Amino acid sequence: MSVTVRIPTPLRKLTDGADEVSVEAASVGEMIDNLDNAHSGLRERLCDEAGEIRRFVNIYVNDEDVRFLQGKDTPLADGDQVSIVPAIAGGVR
Amino acid sequence: MSKSIVRALKCRECGQEYEIAPVHVCEFCFGPLEVVYDYEKLEGAFDRKLIESRPQTMWRYRELLPIDGEPTVGAQNGFTPLVRAVNLEQALGVSELYVKNDSVCHPTLSFKDRVVSVALSKAVEFGYQTVACASTGNLAGSVAANAAAAGLSSYVFIPHDLEQGKVLGAAVYGTDIIGIKGNYDDVNRLCSEIAGKYDWAFVNVNVRPFYAEGSKSYGFEMMEQLGWRAPRYVVVPMASGSLCTKIHKSIKEFVQLGLVEDVQTRVYGAQATGCSPIAASVKQGTDLIRPVKPDTIAKSLAIGNPADGYYANRVLRETEGWAEDVSDDEIVAAMRLLAETEGIFTETAGGVTLGVAKKLIEQGRIPRNESIAVCITGNGLKTQEAIQGKVAEPRIIGPSLDEFDALAEADQARLAA
Numbered sequence: 001m002s003v004t005v006r007i008p009t010p011l012r013k014l015t016d017g018a019d020e021v022s023v024e025a026a027s028v029g030e031m032i033d034n035l036d037n038a039h040s041g042l043r044e045r046l047c048d049e050a051g052e053i054r055r056f057v058n059i060y061v062n063d064e065d066v067r068f069l070q071g072k073d074t075p076l077a078d079g080d081q082v083s084i085v086p087a088i089a090g091g092v093r
Numbered sequence: 094m095s096k097s098i099v100r101a102l103k104c105r106e107c108g109q110e111y112e113i114a115p116v117h118v119c120e121f122c123f124g125p126l127e128v129v130y131d132y133e134k135l136e137g138a139f140d141r142k143l144i145e146s147r148p149q150t151m152w153r154y155r156e157l158l159p160i161d162g163e164p165t166v167g168a169q170n171g172f173t174p175l176v177r178a179v180n181l182e183q184a185l186g187v188s189e190l191y192v193k194n195d196s197v198c199h200p201t202l203s204f205k206d207r208v209v210s211v212a213l214s215k216a217v218e219f220g221y222q223t224v225a226c227a228s229t230g231n232l233a234g235s236v237a238a239n240a241a242a243a244g245l246s247s248y249v250f251i252p253h254d255l256e257q258g259k260v261l262g263a264a265v266y267g268t269d270i271i272g273i274k275g276n277y278d279d280v281n282r283l284c285s286e287i288a289g290k291y292d293w294a295f296v297n298v299n300v301r302p303f304y305a306e307g308s309k310s311y312g313f314e315m316m317e318q319l320g321w322r323a324p325r326y327v328v329v330p331m332a333s334g335s336l337c338t339k340i341h342k343s344i345k346e347f348v349q350l351g352l353v354e355d356v357q358t359r360v361y362g363a364q365a366t367g368c369s370p371i372a373a374s375v376k377q378g379t380d381l382i383r384p385v386k387p388d389t390i391a392k393s394l395a396i397g398n399p400a401d402g403y404y405a406n407r408v409l410r411e412t413e414g415w416a417e418d419v420s421d422d423e424i425v426a427a428m429r430l431l432a433e434t435e436g437i438f439t440e441t442a443g444g445v446t447l448g449v450a451k452k453l454i455e456q457g458r459i460p461r462n463e464s465i466a467v468c469i470t471g472n473g474l475k476t477q478e479a480i481q482g483k484v485a486e487p488r489i490i491g492p493s494l495d496e497f498d499a500l501a502e503a504d505q506a507r508l509a510a
Binding site for chain 1: 124125
C-alpha cells in the first residue's frame with residue numbers, strides 16, 4: 001500500500017527538501033512510523049509524548065481531516081493522498 | 094514608569110519559550126505562542142491606587158500589556174462605559190446585569206481598538222512601517238484608523254461581501270483595502286501566505302501574540318468599574334475564541350495580583366447558529382472543533398475555523414460556563430431589545446451576545462440573582478443592513494401643525510383603545 005505524503009515547508013529539512021514522499025502504510029499511524037524510519041525526527045514533530053497527533057498538526061487523507069475519520073487508525077488505500085498541514089493560528093476576537 | 098515584566102513568548106502546547114520577536118507559531122510543534130510575564134516583579138508596585146491615579150484609557154494597566162516603552166499608537170483608546178442595565182434587568186428578570194459597552198470605543202467603535210493599539214505599538218517597537226490584517230470588518234477599520242494616526246502605511250484584507258458600513262469605515266482612513274472573493278477563512282489563509290512573503294506587521298498573524306493581549310484591558314476595566322470585583326457570570330461573543338480566553342486571563346491576573354477576589358467567574362461563549370463551531374463542540378462535550386462554512390448575518394463573528402477554538406472551549410469548560418448559539422431572527426430581536434431598553438445600538442455580534450445571555454438565563458444555566466456582565470463589542474451603525482426594514486420607518490407628513498395634530502390624535506385614540 002503506497003501513499004503519497006505532502007510535506008509542509010517547515011518539515012522539509014527532515015526530508016532533504018522533498019515536498020512529497022512516498023511511503024508504504026495501511027494506516028495513518030503506520031504511515032507516521034514509516035515516515036520516521038525514513039526521515040528520523042518526523043515523529044516527534046507530528047506526535048506528542050503520548051504518541052497522539054499534535055493539536056496544531058493537521059493530517060488530511062484525501063482532503064478529510066483524520067480527526068474526523070479514525071485518527072491514527074484511519075486506514076489508507078493504495079494511491080491515497082495524505083497532506084500534513086500545520087494549523088496556522090489566525091483569526092480574530 | 095515601571096519596567097516591562099514581559100518574560101518571553103511561550104508555546105501554549107509544548108511550553109518552548111522564545112525571545113520577544115514578531116513570531117506567532119512554535120517552530121517545533123506548530124502551537125500558538127503566548128506572551129508570559131514575571132508577575133512577581135510587580136509585587137507591591139502595582140495596586141488599585143496607582144491604577145486609579147492614571148488617565149482613563151486602556152493603558153492604565155500597561156504593566157500587564159506587552160510593550161516595552163510608552164504606547165505610540167492608540168494612547169487614548171479604551172476605557173469605555175460599564176452600564177448598569179436596569180431596564181434590561183427588568184426585561185430579562187434578573188437582579189444585577191451590566192453591559193460593558195465597547196460600541197463606543199475610541200476611535201473606531203469596537204473593541205478592536207484595544208488589540209490594535211497594542212499590536213501597532215509593538216509593531217513600531219519592532220521597526221515596521223507597514224501594518225496589515227485579515228478582518229471581518231471591525232479590525233480593518235481599527236487598523237486603518239490607528240495606522241493613519243500613527244503615520245504608518247496599512248493594508249487591510251476583508252471578505253468581498255462585507256457590510257457597507259464596515260467597508261467605508263475602513264476605506265475612509267486612506268488605507269489600502271483589498272476585498273477577497275471568499276469568506277474570512279479564505280482571507281485568513283491568504284494573509285498567512287502574504288505575511289510569510291512581505292515584511293509587514295500582520296496584527297493577527299505575526300504579531301498576534303501581542304495583539305491578543307490587548308483584549309485583557311476589556312476585562313481589567315470591567316473589574317475596576319465593578320468596584321474592583323469580578324463578575325460572577327460573563328457572556329462573551331466568540332469568533333476565533335480569543336476574546337473569551339483573554340477575558341479569562343485578565344481575571345486570573347487580577348486575582349493573582351490581589352486586585353480582586355476570586356469569585357470563580359464562569360465564562361459563557363456566544364455564537365450565531367450559522368457559525369457555531371465552538372458552541373457545537375461545548376454542547377457535544379468534545380474539545381475537537383469541526384470547521385464550518387459560515388452562514389449568518391453576524392459577519393464579524395463568521396469564522397468557520399476558529400484559531401483559538403480549542404482554548405476557548407477549555408475556558409468555558411474549566412470555569413463551568415457553557416456556550417449557546419442564536420438564530421438570525423434572535424440576533425435582530427436582541428439588538429432591538431438592547432436599543433429599546435438601554436439606548437445602546439450594537440452590531441449583530443452584540444445581538445448574538447445578548448441573545449445568548451437571554452437564552453442561558455431562560456435555560457437556568459445563568460441564575461437570575463447574581464452579577465452578570467454582557468460583553469458588547471461593536472456598534473450597530475456599521476451593520477445597518479441587518480435591521481433594515483425591521484424597525485419603524487418615519488411617518489411622513491407635511492410641515493403643517495394640522496397634519497401633526499391629526500397624527501397625534503390618531504396615536505392617542507390607538508393608545509386609549
